Amino acid sequence: MIIIIVKFIHYLAIVFSGGVLVGSGVIQSVYTRANQIPDTHVSRILKLLGYFGLISLIILWITGILLSNIIYGGFSINSAFTIKMIAAGLLLGLSIFVNLYVFNVSNKKIPPNKTIMKIATMSGRGLLVIVLIAAATAFY
């Protein structure tokens, strides 16, 4: 029963983090194409989405660590799982970096650097795809 509950939360957090990444990506690309900078309300939404993304990644780590230990008794499962953990770690690091960066620039009341945000969004998408492929391979 505990495995089912923890797995359910793991899946919920996957849906959530993916949704946040796609949602904020769509908002950003609409503004970039229109060559405009998001107004204060949209910036606030993007900031909140980034924060929710970070929370869902932390939940993924907590539930992932629990699942690995309960089901497999540790982290040495197979090499695909190791890749999944590395990519998930990089994703967590990226999310922490972006959140801190956005927090800093919004305190200074300047818009975030377009290039930094674009690279971060694209790397985030790429890493999420790697994690999902690695998960599909690891538990095949």
Ligand code: HEM
């Ligand atoms: C971005 C972060 C993550 C994503 C997108 C993700 C994705 C997934 C997916 C799609 C599955 C289902 C695989 C299946 O049951 O066939 C899964 C299961 C699992 N994940 Fe994650 N995961 C993430 C982070 C983590 C982390 C950090 C850990 C461990 C520290 C972890 C450990 C596990 C374990 C143990 C399972 C269950 C395997 C089983 O059912 O036997 N995950 N994850």
